[in-house]
Amino acid sequence: MQAILAAVAAHGVLVTALHALPQHYALPPSTLSPSSSSPARPFHATHVSEALAVSFPGAAISATAPKPLTAVVATRKAVAVLKGSTRVEGVVTLAQEKDGRTTVNVRVIGLTPGPHGFHLHEYGDTTKGCMSTGPHFNPNKKTHGAPGDKIRHAGDLGNIIANADGVAEATIVDSQIPLTGPNAVVGRAFVVHELEDDLGKGGHELSLTTGNAGGRLACGVGVEANVRNVGQIVPEEAP
Numbered sequence: 001m002q003a004i005l006a007a008v009a010a011h012g013v014l015v016t017a018l019h020a021l022p023q024h025y026a027l028p029p030s031t032l033s034p035s036s037s038s039p040a041r042p043f044h045a046t047h048v049s050e051a052l053a054v055s056f057p058g059a060a061i062s063a064t065a066p067k068p069l070t071a072v073v074a075t076r077k078a079v080a081v082l083k084g085s086t087r088v089e090g091v092v093t094l095a096q097e098k099d100g101r102t103t104v105n106v107r108v109i110g111l112t113p114g115p116h117g118f119h120l121h122e123y124g125d126t127t128k129g130c131m132s133t134g135p136h137f138n139p140n141k142k143t144h145g146a147p148g149d150k151i152r153h154a155g156d157l158g159n160i161i162a163n164a165d166g167v168a169e170a171t172i173v174d175s176q177i178p179l180t181g182p183n184a185v186v187g188r189a190f191v192v193h194e195l196e197d198d199l200g201k202g203g204h205e206l207s208l209t210t211g212n213a214g215g216r217l218a219c220g221v222g223v224e225a226n227v228r229n230v231g232q233i234v235p236e237e238a239p
């Protein structure tokens with residue numbers, strides 16, 4: 001009796017998996033091509049369909065049917081932990097949407113209340129603190145500007161604003177800071193500054209290079225969270 005119940009349960013799970021599969025196949029073809037996955041990875045899409053084709057006929061299902069393979073990693077993610085020589089610190093989490101835009105969630109503590117320039121700088125080199133992270137990331141050789149400007153550095157993310165407790169929280173959605181490719185944030189540094197970024201409009205001699213945002217209080221290098229695993233089908237975790 002128990003064996004029958006187990007077989008029924010396994011059957012139900014597999015039917016669920018089959019119903020769920022088609023929407024997961026709406027992935028870009030490149031993410032499912034054999035070349036995008038090393039042979040060692042066990043849950044490649046073709047393997048999934050073969051496994052289901054073989055095991056689906058009801059009579060053949062045993063109680064030891066494999067776990068359903070329906071969870072797909074869909075969003076690229078990266079993270080940066082900001083530290084400095086002061087008590088300013090923070091965390092930046094990044095998620096790249098399907099349409100290519102990146103959502104940046106920032107939380108920084110220990111700031112003076114008010115606006116502080118926030119940028120992606122070119123290098124992930126922090127051997128000399130935040131100073132060795134180089135200038136604003138600027139692959140298109142533009143002048144400094146606001147995030148919404150046509151003419152801006154790719155790394156120009158504007159200001160984050162600290163409250164009376166010195167905490168700044170912001171969500172920025174931007175199309176110039178992808179998580180993959182030659183302009184990826186991975187390996188570059190996020191920097192939070194002492195002063196407000198004038199967004200290129202302050203008339204100071206530094207306005208068109210740095211926004212005259214003053215010293216670098218804290219910085220952190222973007223590192224990948226799941227960047228390489230997007231598009232993979234993985235076993236659903238047990239409830």
Ligand SMILES: [Cu+2]
Pocket residue numbers: 117118119120121136191193213
């Ligand atoms: Cu900066």
Ligand SMILES: [Zn+2]
Pocket residue numbers: 119136143144145152153155156209210211
């Ligand atoms: Zn800039």
